[in-house]
Amino acid sequence: MEVVSSGTASLEIPGYQILKKINQGGMSTVYLATQRSMGRQVALKVMSPVLNADPIFSERFQREANIVGQLSHPNIVAIHDIGRYRSLNYIAMDYLPGGSVADALTKGALEPLEALHITRQIAMALDHASNKGYVHRDLKPENILFREDGSAVLTDFGVARAVARTTRMTNTGMVVGTPHYMSPEQARGAAVDGRADLYSLGVVFYEMLTSAVPFQAEEAVAIAIKHLTDPIPRLPARHSLYQGLIDRFLAKDPDQRFQRGLDVVDAIDQLLAALDGKTPAPTTKLNNTSVRVSSLLRALVMTLYGTLSDRLTASWARWRDKPLHQQNPRAEQQTIMRIQQVMQQAAPVKRRSWLFAGTVAASLLLVWVLFSLFSNKFQWQSESGLVSDAVDITSQILLPEPVSDTSTARNTPPEQIPGPITPLITDQTNQIRPIIRSEQSPVAPVETATSAKSTADADAEEPEADTKGATQEDSRPVSEPEEPSVEDVPPTYALMVSAKPKGARIRIMNIVPRYTPGMALEPGRYDIEVSKAGYSTVRRWIEISSADVNLAVELERKFFPGKSFRSALKSGGKGPEMVVVAPGEFTMGNNRRPFTSPEHKIAIRRPYAIGVHEITFNDYDRYAKASGRALPSDEGWGRDTRPVINVSWQDAQRYAKWLSNETGLNYRLASEAEWEFAARAGTDTPFWWEDGSAKGKANCRRGCASEFNSLFSISSAPVGNYKANPYGLFDTSGNVGEWVQDCFLGDFTNHRNDTRPVQLKNCELRVIRGGSMRDPLRNITSDYRTGLSEKATSREVGFRLVMEL
Structure with missing residues (x-):
């Protein structure tokens, strides 16, 4: 059996230089390659040779290239070449380096505006594909990729199909799609059109807003049932503005959804215009129909008039003992046509009072209800009927469609259906298999109603059989029980x-x-x-x-040393960037300074995450606006990515508590030991850059050659302006001093050997580490410390946070 090597050296395809492997799945492997004839980088999708013997997968691979080749759209991946070399089928397509929506969701929910723009672009792509007669059928975050400019691109048309054509890759009753994203009609195995893709797009939009899919369960069958029966989920209160879009995306009935991609584009454009305070742009010509209230009332009156006339004619005929005319089978269609004609021919009229219109409508509704009751219009369904409907719906999910005529199957009693029933959902993408049946569990014989009835009849005929003699009784043929048919058991x-x-x-x-x-x-x-x-x-x-x-x-640890991340906020957006620091030991303090002696050993026993940057004005202002607190002054230096200043130790504590509530994680100020260990970054010298020059590494008053310090002016620098230390932390020396948890004591005489902060009753001073832009070079060392009242604010002091893992 030939297997494609994971290395690039063993893979050769004429005309392409293989650079590296990008991704690998069960069906194919994607490589970054250079197309020599054009000199451009492409994504080379190579089908696994193991699957070449299976015509289903080969056809799917070929069909993907053929379909995408017919779809030319900026939001659909482009195919550059398709071919076969030896046992390798390959497709050369656009290289999309921006990752996928699935990759973006690993960092948490997306910003609502970003989710809207992605949804809009994919809706345009789906509209183009639908106009060409194709349904994608497997839209999910993994199949939405990004170009370098951030535009969204729809990929993977391997299970797409033409609406008006059939293919041997899918049969009636088979389910195609990924369970979390499939539409109700896909779950039933029914025929689908472009509206099924819009349902899947709605699921992706919901996931982008909340970082979770709307319907969740342990098993695929349970997920499919939820798509069919569960109500449309509600978005969190902060995203209630987008609930209307979700309701139209996820309607169970396709007729109640968006009917095409341009309808989605129109709805999003109007929403974005409203958010910008602009007048909504006119909708597309395909969706600009409006109906006046007067037109609807007129149509209702005409319909009631026609129905009342028919009823009176029938009653008069019965009263005169004349036979009734057979009801026209097209009566309901003619009524609907009358409504449509009235609505289309209704001339614009002057707008009347809503109170008058409401009164007329209520009166007509009351007349209609009374007349319907009089003529036995209402026919109530029993509870058992409702239950039967629910069972029918569930059975459509759990049971495969029979190959024979459906009318015959519905009329067949349960006892005549041979063999046990095996739940099955067939999926061309996921290949969902039938429930595994144990060969050691024989099916127990079931006594059917028919056999019970036969036994009762035989008992009733026994006396008569005795009067006729034993010879006739012995001559009766004895029917041998038929052996149940056993299906061929596939190998396992x-x-x-x-x-x-x-x-x-x-x-x-x-x-x-x-x-x-x-x-x-x-x-x-x-x-x-x-x-x-x-x-x-x-x-x-x-x-x-x-x-x-x-x-x-x-498995790889989620928070491994050196990993940087930003946690999602409940109110939208991301928290500050953090980096994971591994456990270790170091010598804390400096015997050459009175406040930092004596030196002592500290053991860091657990990993923790610490802020890559000092908390910025962008970070803090979000909290201040959310909590109604006053914005701290920036001293005219600028806000945005500059470190926040003029905040007290108590303000820093409140921000950490708010951030913890927003993320569900435990943020706090660092202890002195945690701060110094991260600032030293494995060095034992006063500065993390050891004995080199401080130029380009810190912002301080003298000795740093900082462009933010001159003889007549001084200011903080935006975070990240200087080099990071070996642990990936910026500005641990200079720029602004940083609050930590500890109470300030004059030295380390009563030191500890762990990372716990020093806490005292009635603590008045808190420790500040790292020095500021106003300090000389000697006061921005990794061991430098000073104290300040926890209620005081300073233009030279900010803070960074630690997150417990």
């Missing part, structure tokens, strides 16, 4: 997943049975997820074809 192979660290959770996402070590599975593709708290989740597709599969997975 063992799947063994070895995960590190121990205790990791292993799940197979696209089948119902839970994973057990060495479980037997039929040939196919399986979606494996391995997860554990504190580690990054790994999810990958594996192929089981003709042998047992052993999969080894080692």
Whole structure:
């Protein structure tokens, strides 16, 4: 069996220089390559040779190139070349270096305006594809990528299909799509059109706003049921402005959704115009129909008049004992046509009082209700009928569509259906398999109503049989019970997943049975997820074809040393950038200074995250506006990315508490030991740059050659203006001093050997570390410390935070 090597050296395709592997899935591998003839970089998608023997996957791979080749749109990935070299099928397409929506969601929810613009661009792409007659059928965050300029691009048309044509890749009753993003009609296995893609786009829009999908469950079948039956979820209160869009995106009935992508574009444009305080632009010509109240009232009156005339004629005929004319089967269609004609022909009239219109409408409604009751118009359904409808809906999800005529199947009694019923959802993308049946669990015979009735009849005929003699009784043929037909059992192979660290959770996402070590599975593709708290989740597709599969997975810690991240805020946006610091030991203090002696050993036993930058005005002003507090002065130096100043130790504590509530994580001021350990960054010299020049590394009064300090003026520098220390922290020396948790004592005589802060009752002074732009070079060392009242503010003091892991 030929396997494509993961290395680039063993892969050769004429006309292309393979640079590196970008991504790998169960069906193909994507490489960054240079197309030699054009001298441009492309994404080279190479199909796994293992799948070449399967015509289904080969056709899907070929179809993706053929479909995208017919779709020329700035928000749809472009195909440059398609070919086959030896056993390798490949497609050369646009290289999109900006990552995917799924990548962006790993950092938390997106800003609402960003989510709106992405949704608008993908809606335009879907509208173009729908006009060409294609339905994507697998729209999800992984299939929305970004160009360098940030524009969104729709990719992966591997399971797309033409609305007006059929293909052997999908059959009636088969479900195609990813369970979390499929529309209700996809869950049923029914025919779909472009409105199914708009439903999936609505799910992605919801996820971009909240960082969670609207319908969640452990198993694929349960997710499909929720798409069919659960109400449309409500957005958090802060995003209530977009609930109207979600309601139209996720309507269960396709007729109540957006009907095409341009409808979505119109709705978003009007919303954006309203947010900007502008007059909404006119809608597209395809969606500009408006109906006056007077036109609707007139149409209702005409309909009531026609219905009342028909009823009176029928009553008169019955009273005269004359036979009634057979009801016209097109009566309802003619009524609807009358309404449409009235609405289309209604001339503009002068707008009347809403009170008068409401009174007329209420009167007409009352007349209609009374007349309907008089003529037995209402026919109530029993509760059992409602339950039956619910069972029918559920059965459409859980049971495969029969190949034979559906009318025959519906009329067949349950006892005549052979064999057990196996739940099944078939998915060309995920290959969701049937529930695994144990060969050691025989099906117990069930006594049917028919057999019970036959037994009762035989008992009733026994006396008569005795009078006729034993000969006739013995001559009766005895029917042998028929052997139940046994389906061919497909071969199965063992799947063994070895995960590190121990205790990791292993799940197979696209089948119902839970994973057990060495479980037997039929040939196919399986979606494996391995997860554990504190580690990054790994999810990958594996192929089981003709042998047992052993999969080894080692999880990576979610917060590993050197990792930088920004936590999402509940109110939108991101918190300050943090970096993870590994545990270690260092010598704290400096015996050459009275306030920093004696030197002592400190052991950092747990990793923690500390701010890459000092808290900026951008960060703090968001909090101040949200909490109604006064904005601190910037001394005329500028706000934005400059470190916040004129904040007290108590103000810093309040900000940390607010940030913790916004993120659900534990933020606080650093202890002295944590601050100095991160500022030293593994060095044992006064400065993290050791004995080199301070130029370009710090903002201080004398000795730094700072462009923000001169003989007549001085100011803070924007964060990140100078080089970072080896741990990735900026401005630990100079710029602004930084509050920490500890009470200020004159020295380290009563020192500790851990990171706990010094806390005293009636503490008046708090420690400030790092020095400021007004200090000389000797006072911005990693060990320098001073004290200030916790209620005081200063133009030279700000702060940075620690996040506990």
